[in-house]
Amino acid sequence: MPSSLFPFSLLGSDSASAARLGIFRTPRGEIETPSFMPVGTAATVKGLTVDQVRQTGAQMILGNTYHLALRPGHELIRQLGGLHAFMGWDGPILTDSGGFQIFSLAALAEIREEAATFRSHIDGSVVRLSPERSIEIQEALGSDVAMVLDHVVALPGEREVVLEAMDRSIRWAARCLNAATREDQARFAIVQGGLDAGLRRYCAAEMSKMDFEGFAVGGLSVGEPPAEMYRVLDATCPLLPAERPRYLMGVGRPIDLLEGVARGIDLFDCVMPTRNGRNALAFTDEGPLRMRNASHRDDARPLESDCPCLACRHSRAYIRHLFAAGEMLGPILLSHHNLTYYQRLLARARTAIREGRFSEMLAQHRRLWAVAA
Structure with missing residues (x-):
């Protein structure tokens, strides 16, 4: 048994x-x-x-x-x-x-x-x-x-x-x-x-x-x-x-x-959250953010405004700088963010199931990520 x-x-x-x-x-x-x-x-x-x-x-x-x-x-x-x-x-x-x-x-x-x-x-x-x-x-x-x-x-x-x-x-x-x-x-x-x-x-x-x-x-x-x-x-x-x-x-x-x-x-x-984090990709509800891109050079926003992770205490510009400078803190911060993102996503899924609205959540994210792709 x-x-x-x-x-x-x-x-x-x-x-x-x-x-x-x-x-x-x-x-x-x-x-x-x-x-x-x-x-x-x-x-x-x-x-x-x-x-x-x-x-x-x-x-x-x-x-x-x-x-x-x-x-x-x-x-x-x-x-x-x-x-x-x-x-x-x-x-x-x-x-x-x-x-x-x-x-x-x-x-x-x-x-x-x-x-x-x-x-x-x-x-x-x-x-x-x-x-x-x-x-x-x-x-x-x-x-x-x-x-x-x-x-x-x-x-x-x-x-x-x-x-x-x-x-x-x-x-x-x-x-x-x-x-x-x-x-x-x-x-x-x-x-x-x-x-x-x-x-x-x-x-x-x-x-x-x-x-x-x-x-x-x-x-x-x-x-x-x-x-x-x-x-x-x-x-x-x-x-x-x-x-x-x-x-x-x-x-x-x-x-x-x-x-x-x-x-x-x-x-x-x-391994995707940490592997992608080490390679300068951050997961968000907006879709993946490639943090080596020049578009983040002077962006003062965090990766996500409501995220409690270590990376989101800093600006996108700072995180891009870390990768451009080859600093080991960049992969550490994005790994922490990505794992936090995955945990928060499934915590929201648990809440949605409990409240009877998981299908609504799934449909919403299908639309969000389809647009991001």
Whole structure:
């Protein structure tokens, strides 16, 4: 049976969509959903202290099994008190299983039923990652939520390739569940199946037969058009257990978050806020602002007048100056702004669901961002 330490409660829903308001409870705190998790791949959200991450409104963050196992090593992290103590974050942490790294390092990988074997991106040494090994590492890290190891493939893909990866993901999920020993760690399954709605439905149904504390939709945001992603969510989400949290992995743009919420997604993560921040792009309701542009040279306005982030204490002109001068403060400020923007967006979505006007909010932002594009 799923652990009683990780209950999920539905508090409300939107009458015109599948959007839902909930609370995912963990021993280290509650997550109000829908919610966005900043990505802290190597035990740090790039450029920000944990206090600054918390200041953005983040409730839960994400770490990565593969990267932390290679450097500094999961046994060292266990020795130093676990991932929470190691990085100084006392809230909930979700760890990805390494499945995406198998995909991203495909040229260096050999995938067999027993395990994936590939070369380290750091020193070229051989890395062998099986479902059991992934769970072993995540239990050593001590994360609150451990993802199952899955087989991700490029999209679009031949049906036979997608089918084989989906079937393997189901078998690997069962092996992850059987290998798990920690009662204080939740396990999330990952639904695969490419862009094939039938395979997605089948995978969702098979994963739902197993006792997971949550369910993720994976293998998306790998280059497919947004409309295809939304179609996959339309096919998949209705078959996932309503009493468990639903997590859309690696997505994405602000509009993708709201479209995911409209289809019943509760949790999101993506590197986009921080990666774009480091590259001088700020997210706003006006659309993205490219802060290296000359149009901001003498602009005294903040990025957003009502934003409480560190960047919005300064003018657009100052932020542009930081990037022009190559000052490290520029990426830090925009990373903080973008994460704050994502948290505020989903906080507004939660309020809109609670007040019965989420569909109105979604329609408004579709119009805003269509004009900005």
